[in-house]
Every structure is written in structure tokens, then in C-alpha cells.
Amino acid sequence: MSGTASASNSDPSPARAHPDAGSGGGPDEGLDAAFFLRWLAAVAAAVDREADHLTELDAAIGDADHGSNLRRGFTAVATALDADPPGTPGAVLALAGRQLISTVGGASGPLYGTLLRRTGKELGDARRVSVAELGAALRAGVAAVAQLGGSAPGDKTMLDALVPGADALGAPDAAGDPFGAARAAAEEGARATEALRARKGRASYLGERSVGHLDPGASSSALLFATLAEVAR
Amino acid sequence: MLINVPDTVVADALRGMAATHPELTVDVEGRVIVRRDAPVAGKVALVSGGGSGHEPLHGGFVGTGMLDAACPGEVFTSPVPHQMVKAAAAVDSGQGVLFVVKNYTGDVLNFDMAMELAEDEGVRVAKVLVDDDVAVTDSTHTAGRRGTGATLFVEKIAGAAAEEGAPLERVEAIARQVNASSRSFGVALSACSTPAKGGPTFALPDGELELGVGIHGEPGRERRPMMTSREIADFSVDAVLEDLRPTNPVLLLVGGAGATPLLELYGFAAEVHRVLAERGVPVLRSLVGNYVTSLDMAGCAVTLCQADEELLRLWDAPVRTPALRWGL
Structure with a gap:
């Protein structure tokens, strides 16, 4: 793991804060591959459930396919993980990312694919990872998304949910319930896109007319954190 | 709509292309349309692609004097990188491949990933972005101008240059000139x-x-x-x-x-x-x-x-594709 973890983060002490560091830290502590398999299965179910809603949001300011594209991608992820479940958290995320890149298309395929691949790569081949390590890895993944898309928070994109979500996951004051805090932060970030004017992607062609609509990418990104909180409970 | 089910619209159309145009090799599963005589020895290859729904663009422009391969995505959704990597491998004669990419966020990201992967496999790849739509202000506040009708001019004129044996750098320069014009x-x-x-x-x-x-x-x-x-x-x-x-x-x-x-x-x-x-x-x-x-x-x-004299000459050069055909 490298210093890139702080690239998208204003938190002064991101990677070193271990909310669960005092709980023993033995070989059985932390999140294992099974946890990440449950998470991605939950994401697939949530995307399937919310697909029509996401497509409706996309119809207002994009091209009405966000839900169907993500459903195709995460269905492929679930199938691949079922068929041959990897043994480490990093490998689970990397496989999921590759599946998204090779099945979704559009902008969301490379962006979500890069998020999971890069996060998985940051986790390396550890069999178990702490919440803080996941938070740091996610921030590296989010930074990679920002770089690939050439965008920043406030552009009315998925970053508006991903950045606050990933930041909250590793923040020291979230030690009590980091997953709940991340979910709340991501959902708040997604809600706040309604007031923003799009500067990236197809919605940017609308200019001022994009104001008053939720961003579909931020909305689907919030689902990642909502399902993470569900699975962690 | 004249369809079976929404999920198979693109595959169904590709099966129709295969049945109608024996001069093309259509990989329905892999979603790649290739001219049957590819790779053409000594020729730079042109590969394009994009979301389906804009037909005859791009598959209808595959053939002599235009595209060597096209990669159709889902309806209004860019293709995935593996399609372009597969297409590039199928059409590269060793002279390199030019990707013709319409300027949409999804197309750009997927073609860029494909470019890296194809280069890893030893294929020389250049890229031209098509962004001709004046309705969109090209500024930092938008994703930039959209690629629309100029795609036809770029694919036809750069395709003619490639057919004549121009090297990759020249084909790329002509494609850029056409887009800029x-x-x-x-x-x-x-x-x-x-x-x-x-x-x-x-x-x-x-x-x-x-x-x-x-x-x-x-x-x-x-x-x-x-x-x-x-x-x-x-x-x-x-x-x-x-x-x-x-x-x-x-x-x-x-x-x-x-x-x-x-x-x-x-x-x-x-x-x-x-x-x-x-x-x-x-x-x-x-x-x-x-x-x-x-x-x-x-x-x-x-x-x-x-168009200057050179572009006009290349526009008039022979072309034989499902959707555009003259001089052959």
C-alpha cells in the first residue's frame, strides 16, 4: 500500500487510523474474502432492485441506460464470483472490476471497473483487511476514478458520493460505526448532486438544465456504501 | 418496435448483417464486424465503434476503402475494450491500426483502455477523436463537442488514404484534418x-x-x-x-x-x-x-x-461497404 491513499482525501491522518486496531488484531480479525463476496452479491441485488429507478434518473439528464447497464455488469460479477470465488479480498474486488470493464461499456464500465480493480490492488494479497485498510484502499480507488474521468467532486458525478463515502469509512471519528457513517456520507453526497450543474459526461450538455436532477452515477455509488453497511451489520 | 426482446436487439441485427453481407465476417458473440479479406497486407487498418442505434454507422461502413472493423456496443452504450482489442488483432497487418472514436465520455474511456491492451499485445495504435457538433460549447464546463456526422467523412477519407497505402502517421494526420475541417x-x-x-x-x-x-x-x-x-x-x-x-x-x-x-x-x-x-x-x-x-x-x-484537392480526391476514391459504395 502506498501514499496514494490520501490523494482524494483532506483527512490529515487517513491510512494510519485503525478504528478496530485495539480489538486484538489477531489472524481472525478483519474482513475476509467471504465478506467481500457477500458485499458484491448485495450490490448485485440492490442494482437489480434499483435498476429502473437509476434508468429513470438517467433519462432526465443522460441517455436512459444507467440501470440496465449496471444490472448487466453486476449480474456478470455475481455469476463470475459464484463460479470461482477468489480467496482474498483483493482478488474478489479485482475480478469484479474486470467483469465490469468487460461487460458494461459506456462510461460507467471503465469507471466502476477501475474503482474495484484499483481498490483490490491496494489490498494486495492479504487474507483479511481492517476497516481502515479498506477505507484507505477505497480512497486510492476513488482517486483512480477521478483521474480516469478527469473530474472532481462538485462536477455532479459518482465522485460526489464516492469521495465522502470513502473518506468517512476511514475517518477516526467514525470508529463507532464507520460503515454507517460512510453510508450516510455517500447518500448525503448523492442527494446534494440535485443542486449541482453537471460538468462531466452526457449531462454536461444540458448546462443549467441539469440542475434539479439527482446524478444517476452518484445515486448508484451510494448503493455501494448502503450495501456495505448492510453486509457489515 | 420490430424486435423480439430488448436484450437481443444488437445480436439479432448482427445475425442479419451476417446473413446479408457475406463480404463481412460478423462475430455475433464477440460483437465485431470485420471485412472478410482482413488483414490486408501492407495496409494500415481502421477500427471504429460506438453504441448501437446509429446504423448504418459503424458496421455499415466496413469494407474496401473505409473501415476494416467495427465494434457495436449496446444501444447508445459504448462497446467494451475487449471488442476493440479483438478487432485490432484481427485487422492489423503489421502496419498499425487507427481507432476512430466519437467524443463521448464512455467511448473515449473504453477505446483508451483498448489502446493500452492492444499495444501490450504488440499492435501499434493511433487514435483520432471526432468532435464536430457545434451545438455543444467546447469548454471545461462540458464533456466537449460530440462526435456526429463528421464521423462519416473521417472514416471515408482516412479509409481511402489507408487503402492507397499511406502509413499510420499519415492516415492519422488526414483523419485529424478531416475532423478539424x-x-x-x-x-x-x-x-x-x-x-x-x-x-x-x-x-x-x-x-x-x-x-x-x-x-x-x-x-x-x-x-x-x-x-x-x-x-x-x-x-x-x-x-x-x-x-x-x-x-x-x-x-x-x-x-x-x-x-x-x-x-x-x-x-x-x-x-x-x-x-x-x-x-x-x-x-x-x-x-x-x-x-x-x-x-x-x-x-x-x-x-x-x-475540402482541399487532396481530401476531395480521397472522398472520390472507390469505396465498397454495405452503406456507402461508388467506383467499385
Whole structure:
């Protein structure tokens, strides 16, 4: 793991804060591959459930396919993980990312694919990872998304949910319930896109007319954190 | 809609392409359309692709003198990198491959990933972005201009250069020149309906039109009460000329959006020629028809490409594809 973890983060002490560091830290502590398999299965179910809603949001300011594209991608992820479940958290995320890149298309395929691949790569081949390590890895993944898309928070994109979500996951004051805090932060970030004017992607062609609509990418990104909180409970 | 189920629309169309055009190799599963004689020895190859729903773009432009391969994505969704990697491997003769990419966020990201992967496999790849739509302001506040009708000019003219044996750097330079010399403006008279949605992707009331519409039904500059063909021609040509300011004569594409009859398109073409004559812009060649479409949208677009002698010669060079064919 490298210093890139702080690239998208204003938190002064991101990677070193271990909310669960005092709980023993033995070989059985932390999140294992099974946890990440449950998470991605939950994401697939949530995307399937919310697909029509996401497509409706996309119809207002994009091209009405966000839900169907993500459903195709995460269905492929679930199938691949079922068929041959990897043994480490990093490998689970990397496989999921590759599946998204090779099945979704559009902008969301490379962006979500890069998020999971890069996060998985940051986790390396550890069999178990702490919440803080996941938070740091996610921030590296989010930074990679920002770089690939050439965008920043406030552009009315998925970053508006991903950045606050990933930041909250590793923040020291979230030690009590980091997953709940991340979910709340991501959902708040997604809600706040309604007031923003799009500067990236197809919605940017609308200019001022994009104001008053939720961003579909931020909305689907919030689902990642909502399902993470569900699975962690 | 004339479909079976929404999920198989693209595959069904590819099976139809395969049955209709034995001169093409169509990989229905891998979603790649390749000219049957590829790789052509000593020739630079052109690969393009994009979301489906704009037919005949791009698959209909695969053949002698134009594209070597096309990669269709889902409807209005860019293809995935593996398609372009597969296409590049199938058509590369060792002289390199030019990717022709319309400027949409998804297309750019997927083609960029494909470029890296293909280069890892030893294929030399160059890329040209097509961004000709003057309806969108090219600024840091947008994703930049959209690629529309100029794609046809880029694929035809750069394809002719490649067919003549020009090296990759030259084919790429010509493609860039064509894009830089081209501008488009489109108008929608009705919204388009995607198979997945089963209905219109945006609301355009009867009796109104969208000036500056994109080829996925993206909004344009403004919405107005219905105008006559003459008024639309005045507005569209002036929008293009204001940006292009041509010093050379032009190639003209009067494009249909998919659901506008040729009877109306030719009437519109007459008005476009009238305006161009009034503005003192000579037209060297023109083409009227459905080439860069938006499913069942009704509407039209004007694309101008100012051409020097070299571009005109390459435009006139022989071409043999399902959708564009002359001199062969």
C-alpha cells in the first residue's frame, strides 16, 4: 500500500487510523474474502432492485441506460464470483472490476471497473483487511476514478458520493460505526448532486438544465456504501 | 418496435448483417464486424465503434476503402475494450491500426483502455477523436463537442488514404484534418425510443422541435415551435458556418435522424443548397440519407467538411461497404 491513499482525501491522518486496531488484531480479525463476496452479491441485488429507478434518473439528464447497464455488469460479477470465488479480498474486488470493464461499456464500465480493480490492488494479497485498510484502499480507488474521468467532486458525478463515502469509512471519528457513517456520507453526497450543474459526461450538455436532477452515477455509488453497511451489520 | 426482446436487439441485427453481407465476417458473440479479406497486407487498418442505434454507422461502413472493423456496443452504450482489442488483432497487418472514436465520455474511456491492451499485445495504435457538433460549447464546463456526422467523412477519407497505402502517421494526420475541417448541427422533430426503455427517451411535445439535438437525443441549444424546412436550413447552416468559417469549398452531408422520409430530406437538402449558395459557399459533393442515425428519431442534420484537392480526391476514391459504395 502506498501514499496514494490520501490523494482524494483532506483527512490529515487517513491510512494510519485503525478504528478496530485495539480489538486484538489477531489472524481472525478483519474482513475476509467471504465478506467481500457477500458485499458484491448485495450490490448485485440492490442494482437489480434499483435498476429502473437509476434508468429513470438517467433519462432526465443522460441517455436512459444507467440501470440496465449496471444490472448487466453486476449480474456478470455475481455469476463470475459464484463460479470461482477468489480467496482474498483483493482478488474478489479485482475480478469484479474486470467483469465490469468487460461487460458494461459506456462510461460507467471503465469507471466502476477501475474503482474495484484499483481498490483490490491496494489490498494486495492479504487474507483479511481492517476497516481502515479498506477505507484507505477505497480512497486510492476513488482517486483512480477521478483521474480516469478527469473530474472532481462538485462536477455532479459518482465522485460526489464516492469521495465522502470513502473518506468517512476511514475517518477516526467514525470508529463507532464507520460503515454507517460512510453510508450516510455517500447518500448525503448523492442527494446534494440535485443542486449541482453537471460538468462531466452526457449531462454536461444540458448546462443549467441539469440542475434539479439527482446524478444517476452518484445515486448508484451510494448503493455501494448502503450495501456495505448492510453486509457489515 | 420490430424486435423480439430488448436484450437481443444488437445480436439479432448482427445475425442479419451476417446473413446479408457475406463480404463481412460478423462475430455475433464477440460483437465485431470485420471485412472478410482482413488483414490486408501492407495496409494500415481502421477500427471504429460506438453504441448501437446509429446504423448504418459503424458496421455499415466496413469494407474496401473505409473501415476494416467495427465494434457495436449496446444501444447508445459504448462497446467494451475487449471488442476493440479483438478487432485490432484481427485487422492489423503489421502496419498499425487507427481507432476512430466519437467524443463521448464512455467511448473515449473504453477505446483508451483498448489502446493500452492492444499495444501490450504488440499492435501499434493511433487514435483520432471526432468532435464536430457545434451545438455543444467546447469548454471545461462540458464533456466537449460530440462526435456526429463528421464521423462519416473521417472514416471515408482516412479509409481511402489507408487503402492507397499511406502509413499510420499519415492516415492519422488526414483523419485529424478531416475532423478539424468538419462541423455539424442537428435538429429533432421527435424523440427517439430505445428498446430497453420501450418509449421516448425525452419529452418533445408535438409541434415543437429541439435545435442542436445530439445523436442520442441529448438536448441542444433550445426548443422552439415547429419551423419550416426553409427556416431549419437557415438556422442549421448558419450555426455551422458561424463556427467553421470555410475558406475552401465543402463536402455536404444532409443526414436523416432515422425516421424522416427521403422525400422530406431531399426537400431540406434543396434548402441547404440554397442557403449555402446565398452565403457564397460552393458545394463540391453532397450526400443525402440516413447515415448517422438516432434509432427512430425524426429530424435532420447538416455536416460540412471543407475540402482541399487532396481530401476531395480521397472522398472520390472507390469505396465498397454495405452503406456507402461508388467506383467499385
